[in-house]
Amino acid sequence: MPPKFIKILLFLIFPALILIGCSESDPVINDIRSQGKLIVLTRNAPTTYYLGADDAPAGFEYDLSMALADSLNVEVEYKIYDKIEDILAAINNGEGHLVAAGLTHTDSRAVNHIFGPSYKSVQQQVVCHRAGRLPKGTEDLLTRSILIIAESSYQETLKELQKDYPKLNWETTSELSTEQVLEKIVNKEVDCTVIDSNIFTLNRRYFPALITAFPISEQQNLAWVLPPDAEFFQQYVSDWFVKIEKNSLLSIIKERYYGYADIFDYYNNHVFLKRIKSRLPKYESAFRQYAEQYQVPWTLLAAQSYQESGWNAKARSHTGVRGLMMLTQTTAKAMGIKKRIDPLQSIKGGAKYLNYMLKRVPEDVADADRVWFALAAYNVGFAHMLDARKLARELGKSPSTWHDMREILPLLSQKKYYKNLKYGYARGSEPVKYIDRIRYYQDVLVHVLVSNS
Incomplete structure (x- = not known):
């Protein structure tokens, strides 16, 4: 048998061998095998999962999780959640095998949740309407109305800043999507919001009236959230990310969704x-x-x-x-x-x-x-x-x-x-x-x- 063919064969059967070896001791892998599908919890958004051209599913998290399922040789079922608190509760309650929803790995979340490896760096940004005077720093936010997504990493950041700026206030929403919050800023119902840089990079095409005022956090990492007691599955996912970084699959998926986003021009x-x-x-x-x-x-x-x-x-x-x-x-x-x-x-x-x-x-x-x-x-x-x-x-x-x-x-x-x-x-x-x-x-x-x- 030619050496190249042997390599291809090992590449194809490697995931199956891992699953067989780990299934007895890992309830998550065992459940994936018994059901023949990977249950992915996600959100409906441009950076995660949405219906694109011809009503076909698309999105960075969609493509990434589909690739993981292919490596496991199973189908995928997607469950859509509107609220971050609901999706995090669902994974801990055993309602899925992973959360692929563009969530940042924060210290407070890590206390109650298991994260996979990071796959993209982002930075929280203050986003406002480009008309009018933009805030230049946290002190300028004291006189601005701010609306953010509830139970988000943005809320954690603002609470930390509030220790130094006691008069810093904001409102949260569990009912509105990020896009709906951005629409409120476009309509000048709210002054500003806080969102991750990757989210704004994609959404500014749809809301050209908005602009980044200033970054409000250090760089943070996006990562999947896994169920409790998923030690072997966590290791499988970590090994898989190493592989797709080496074979450029991760870069290909990133390019597919972010490779052309930087050409934004307000006038055009x-x-x-x-x-x-x-x-x-x-x-x-x-x-x-x-x-x-x-x-x-x-x-x-x-x-x-x-x-x-x-x-x-x-x-x-x-x-x-x-x-x-x-x-x-x-x-x-x-x-x-x-x-x-x-x-x-x-x-x-x-x-x-x-x-x-x-x-x-x-x-x-x-x-x-x-x-x-x-x-x-x-x-x-x-x-x-x-x-x-x-x-x-x-x-x-x-x-x-x-x-x-x-x-x-x-x-x-x-x-x-x-x-x-x-x-x-x-x-x-x-x-x-x-x-x-x-x-x-x-x-x-x-x-x-x-x-x-």
Whole structure:
């Protein structure tokens, strides 16, 4: 038997061997095995678990917990909770196998709960409306109204600060979600709140009127919460996190949700939200029609069109590309499009061309990344994608994941790399920026659609 095959076989059966060895002495692992499923307790939020495009489950915690379940070779059941106190009580009462809800590992929580390893660092931030005078420090909060989530780590931080600032006051809520609290600030019903940096990073796209005033804590770590008496399961989870850090799976999931979040621009975001209302309705039915015909998500097609033209049917660039999808004459002709500035023809041509690129994506590319490879080829050309894959192999990177390819593509503009490639120089950073913006626009669009529904 070839050594490589033996390694793969051991990689696949290793989790099962651990489960068999530990099940007799660990009630959690034994319960997972007997039920054939991992029960995950979580919250409905952009950083944890939500229904995304086409009503498919998504979220950082969703992807991470699904990967854990895959390693255990079991199914997953998700239980959604609204309140932090309820979800922490539920795990201690045996209602699930882990809490994957973006909770910080704090000293006070560690007294009554078992935590797994940390997987992301965050910092608590004071968030306020960008209009008006922003608080610069804790003393400025004494004259501000503050609303935070009850039983949160934010409450712990404010209580600690209250020792030095006795007049510091705030209100808590168990009924409102973080997004609802942010809406109150947007509507100027409340001055400020405190939330983790990762939560604000994702939510500022939806609430561009908000801004970080100042950090109010040191760096803290997010971690899963495990049931009591889960010693062996805790060790399994710890070993699993070590493995996914080594094989880049953790980095891939982080990139999937946070990799494009930093491109936030207040003005551009504001314009995009306005154009969802003013321009998108004219073309939405066409996006839906041709997206269905050519088997791509319509929100992705609409986001790509916005990145290309800002939903301007008469858009033209200095290179001669035109229309909603900014097609070249060559591409339009190949796709059977006669009039590029005709909205329906342009959308059809763009959808058809994206579908064409999707079919050319090599089979070894991960399913979740195939559309990003296709969009990169749409932007920079399929030949340069082949060069990038070749270079990835030479540099010990994966040619099959977008996580690695987004690092490799910019190298195509460096002479020491492109001089040895078949198709030569390319502005490889462009497709990376192109896809980041499309992902950004699609995410905001889906959020608006879900909120409106």
